[in-house]
Amino acid sequence: MTSIRERNKELILRAASEEFADKGFAATKTSDIAAKAGLPKPNVYYYFKSKENLYREVLESIVEPLLAASQPFNQGGQPADVLRAYIRSKIRISRDLAYASKVFASEIMHGAPHLSAEQTAQLNEQAKHNISCIQAWIDQGLMAKVDPHHLLFSIWAATQTYADFDWQISIVTGKAKLDDADYEAAAETIIRMVIGGCEVSEGSVKPVKVVG
Amino acid sequence: MTSIRERNKELILRAASEEFADKGFAATKTSDIAAKAGLPKPNVYYYFKSKENLYREVLESIVEPLLAASQPFNQGGQPADVLRAYIRSKIRISRDLAYASKVFASEIMHGAPHLSAEQTAQLNEQAKHNISCIQAWIDQGLMAKVDPHHLLFSIWAATQTYADFDWQISIVTGKAKLDDADYEAAAETIIRMVIGGCEVSEGSVKPVKVVG
DNA sequence: GTCTATAAGCCGATAGAC
DNA sequence: GTCTATCGGCTTATAGAC
Numbered sequence A, B: 001m002t003s004i005r006e007r008n009k010e011l012i013l014r015a016a017s018e019e020f021a022d023k024g025f026a027a028t029k030t031s032d033i034a035a036k037a038g039l040p041k042p043n044v045y046y047y048f049k050s051k052e053n054l055y056r057e058v059l060e061s062i063v064e065p066l067l068a069a070s071q072p073f074n075q076g077g078q079p080a081d082v083l084r085a086y087i088r089s090k091i092r093i094s095r096d097l098a099y100a101s102k103v104f105a106s107e108i109m110h111g112a113p114h115l116s117a118e119q120t121a122q123l124n125e126q127a128k129h130n131i132s133c134i135q136a137w138i139d140q141g142l143m144a145k146v147d148p149h150h151l152l153f154s155i156w157a158a159t160q161t162y163a164d165f166d167w168q169i170s171i172v173t174g175k176a177k178l179d180d181a182d183y184e185a186a187a188e189t190i191i192r193m194v195i196g197g198c199e200v201s202e203g204s205v206k207p208v209k210v211v212g
Numbered sequence C: 001g002t003c004t005a006t007a008a009g010c011c012g013a014t015a016g017a018c
Numbered sequence D: 001g002t003c004t005a006t007c008g009g010c011t012t013a014t015a016g017a018c
Helices: A004-023 A030-035 A042-049 A051-060 A063-069 A073-077 A079-096 A098-109 A115-137 A148-164 A165-171 A180-197 B004-023 B030-037 B043-046 B053-060 B061-069 B071-075 B080-094 B098-109 B118-139 B147-165 B166-173 B178-196
Strands: A209-211 B209-211
Touching: A004 A030, A004 A042, A004 A051, A004 A098, A030 A042, A030 A051, A042 A051, A042 B080, A042 B147, A051 A098, A063 A079, A063 A115, A073 A079, A073 A115, A073 B166, A079 A098, A079 A115, A079 A148, A079 A180, A098 B098, A098 B166, A115 B080, A115 B166, A148 A165, A148 A180, A148 B147, A148 B166, A148 B178, A165 B118, A165 B147, A180 B147, A180 B178, B004 B030, B004 B043, B004 B053, B004 B098, B030 B043, B030 B053, B043 B053, B053 B098, B061 B080, B061 B118, B071 B080, B071 B118, B080 B118, B080 B147, B080 B178, B098 B147, B118 B147, B147 B166, B147 B178
Parallel strands: none
Antiparallel strands: none
16 A cells, blocks of 8 residues: 555655755755645654665665676676677666666765665675676686776766766767667677677677687 | 965965865865865955855866867877877876866766856867767768767766765775875776777777677 | 855754654 | 744855954
């Protein structure tokens, strides 16, 4: 059953995501969140106690999806398949959870002052695991010798940029909003650079060779 | 001659860069900037008139270096050489102008409310030019058919991430600060993905071919 | 030119009526 | 549970002494 409570909390959370993403934590006014949600300001405090609490709920809503995106690394499989699936998941997050994604990015940029130590640790553990997976592939000769850290940083950056810097992307592409084909092209470009650039093994076919 | 005026302005600008980069515009207190500069707060207002003015000076200090980084595209040359030089310039900016770089990123994330229309236009023009260069190379068969927009977004993201998300990079690498070798490895990883992944012609040697 | 001391206003938070 | 009306603290900005 969707009580008034649940409906209002949802309205506030949605409004807060947008406001925090657009302006950042400090520049966002709770009165603006309330106005965007179509509710009086004290309701915001009634449901969420404080601005910081509300912010944390928005922020933490993205952590689980981010961890879930690393599933391909946890399940194992051919390097190229894992990387492709990972990149597509990350792009999907940028597209479908754009606001929370941006809030997360802003938070990380400023040293994650609001993220719980536990969640920071979880994300860090997952990153370490992904890096050791990539290192193992390299050791097995399944891909070129690149530094796994830097490869991961590039994948994060290239996929997140579609949420974080959407304004710039709109300007340069001349499109107010990217459509499905644009996101598909983005994913393919990144996949090409990662799989091709790092000469990642496809598994079933023989490793790609480059001739001069 | 370096008058007290110039020295103080410089102290304030430097302190402001760090504070704005660390906390963002809204969360930064002018009293903290003054304290970090070792000067009384009214000096900040005496030299810069307002917080916003000071912020704009920090912000705009990065525009020229950013435009200069695109020089390789303006000078022409072999595709691989141009892209390599461009990527190295962008990485250098992330390393040497980390604070201003981060302020710029934060600004773009929030829709560039403080950037002048003129500078926005300049940066956009340069981006458009770089994109048409890449498109021309593709049309001439000098590189694979990738969408130049997405290629450029990936390069921007992958290079800027070292300034913008330095906190995350420190955590994952376990290093408080990256050294020259780390930046070199970063540049090489990105160059490999771009040149290799997009099969960019080296010019002197024949175009790379991939065989299954 | 420099700095102490203060004004002015904004915004997070809540008391208390309904 | 909901909302009007208001408080209180914090921060930008400056007046005015030196």
